[in-house]
Structures are given as structure tokens and as C-alpha cells.
Amino acid sequence: MTTHPTRVALITGASRGIGAAVAVELGRRGVQCVLVARTQGGLEETDDAIRAAGGPAATLLPLDLQKKAADIDMLGPSIVARFGRLDILVHAAGALPKLTPVAHIEPRDMDESIAVNMAAAWRLIRTCDPPLRAAEAGRAVMLTDAAAGEPQPYWGLYAAAKAGMEYLVRSWATETAATPLRVNLLDPGPVATRLRGRAFPGQEPGELAAAADVAPAIAALCDPAETRHGALIRAQANTH
Numbered sequence: 001m002t003t004h005p006t007r008v009a010l011i012t013g014a015s016r017g018i019g020a021a022v023a024v025e026l027g028r029r030g031v032q033c034v035l036v037a038r039t040q041g042g043l044e045e046t047d048d049a050i051r052a053a054g055g056p057a058a059t060l061l062p063l064d065l066q067k068k069a070a071d072i073d074m075l076g077p078s079i080v081a082r083f084g085r086l087d088i089l090v091h092a093a094g095a096l097p098k099l100t101p102v103a104h105i106e107p108r109d110m111d112e113s114i115a116v117n118m119a120a121a122w123r124l125i126r127t128c129d130p131p132l133r134a135a136e137a138g139r140a141v142m143l144t145d146a147a148a149g150e151p152q153p154y155w156g157l158y159a160a161a162k163a164g165m166e167y168l169v170r171s172w173a174t175e176t177a178a179t180p181l182r183v184n185l186l187d188p189g190p191v192a193t194r195l196r197g198r199a200f201p202g203q204e205p206g207e208l209a210a211a212a213d214v215a216p217a218i219a220a221l222c223d224p225a226e227t228r229h230g231a232l233i234r235a236q237a238n239t240h
């Protein structure tokens with residue numbers, strides 16, 4: 001596998017879970033990965049896993065998408081300055097502050113949900129749109145959840161922000177339809193992640209798909225051969 005990959009990917013939520021698994025899968029395919037998450041240690045573990053899979057060493061960017069939101073704006077230009085290009089964006093970061101009735105949502109929890117689940121996607125689109133449009137085969141994949149389109153008790157805090165993110169991404173897709181860029185949403189379904197564990201603490205992780213099981217489907221959407229655009233893809237049957 002080449003140590004000088006020609007494609008560059010920015011992946012959020014890359015310290016664990018689906019984001020980390022996607023980074024490993026893309027790295028294994030020779031993609032140079034730029035990893036974003038809050039914890040340096042988690043990013044280093046993902047980098048180790050990428051190199052163990054035969055991929056190139058990743059670039060690590062510890063960043064809190066809520067507390068340092070304005071720093072997101074520099075990601076696109078910084079990546080282009082270092083690598084000369086950006087080909088792939090995978091937004092896998094997500095936040096589930098709590099499950100609660102809508103009437104009981106606290107402002108701090110709403111701020112976190114909006115910041116990570118929706119506003120971060122908006123900032124990522126702003127900063128990554130120019131280099132992704134300039135790429136020969138730019139690809140963007142934003143992770144969502146079936147809850148965004150299926151109102152259920154206690155899920156409003158999380159799902160409302162995801163629904164807003166979906167609308168932003170779908171609008172972006174219509175605006176880029178005449179370009180080589182392909183933008184899609186992917187719902188991974190129930191996966192054994194920390195977020196899932198917070199929502200369903202009694203569920204056995206062994207009953208769920210592993211993050212590594214859904215990573216190939218996400219990586220496939222990043223491939224230059226991918227033609228879908230503006231789609232919402234369900235990786236597996238999703239039931240809450």
C-alpha cells in the first residue's frame with residue numbers, strides 16, 4: 001500500500017466508535033486521514049489502528065466541536081495548506097446529552113445537541129465546500145439517525161438537531177448537483193457505540209452490529225466510483 005496516498009479525508013468523531021472505524025477502513029484503502037475529536041489519546045489510538053491496518057500515519061486535530069466551534073472554520077484551508085487538497089468529508093461526531101420530555105429540555109443540553117449534531121455540520125460544509133468542489137471526485141458523508149424522521153417520546157432533543165442537519169445536507173446536495181461532488185446521508189442503524197449505550201444502557205453490545213461492520217458501507221460512499229447524490233442510505237434495519 002502506498003505511503004503517499006493521493007486522496008485526503010477529514011473525519012470527525014474519530015477517537016472511537018463509527019468515526020474511528022471509518023478512519024481505519026479509509027486508511028486501509030490508502031487514504032490520508034485527518035482525524036478530529038475531543039481527546040488526544042483517543043485519536044492516537046485510532047492512528048495506531050490505521051497504521052496497524054497498513055495505512056499511512058494520520059494527522060491528529062484535537063477539537064471540541066462545541067467549545068471551539070469557530071476553529072472548525074479553519075479546517076478546510078488548513079488541510080489544503082498542508083496537503084494541497086481535500087477529497088473526503090465524513091461527519092461522524094454526535095452528541096446525545098440525555099433522553100427527556102421536550103418540556104424538560106435544559107438550555108445547556110439543547111446547546112450541546114445543536115452544536116454537535118447540527119451547527120458543526122453547517123460549519124464543516126462552509127469550510128470544506130470549496131476544496132471538495134475542486135476535487136476530482138469530492139465525497140461527503142454525514143451520519144444521521146432514523147429518529148430524525150420518526151418522532152418518538154423523549155428523543156426530541158437529539159432528533160430535532162439531526163433533522164436540522166439532514167435538511168442542511170439535502171439542501172447542500174441540491175446546490176452541488178452540477179458538480180463532481182457527491183453528498184449523502186447515512187444512517188448506520190443500531191451500532192454498539194457509547195452513544196447507543198447511553199440511550200439503551202440495558203442492551204447487550206453483542207446484540208448489535210460493531211462499528212467495524214458498518215465502516216465499509218461508509219467508506220464505499222467515499223469512493224470515486226460512487227454515483228449516489230443527495231441520498232439517505234440505511235446501512236441496516238433501524239429500530240429504537
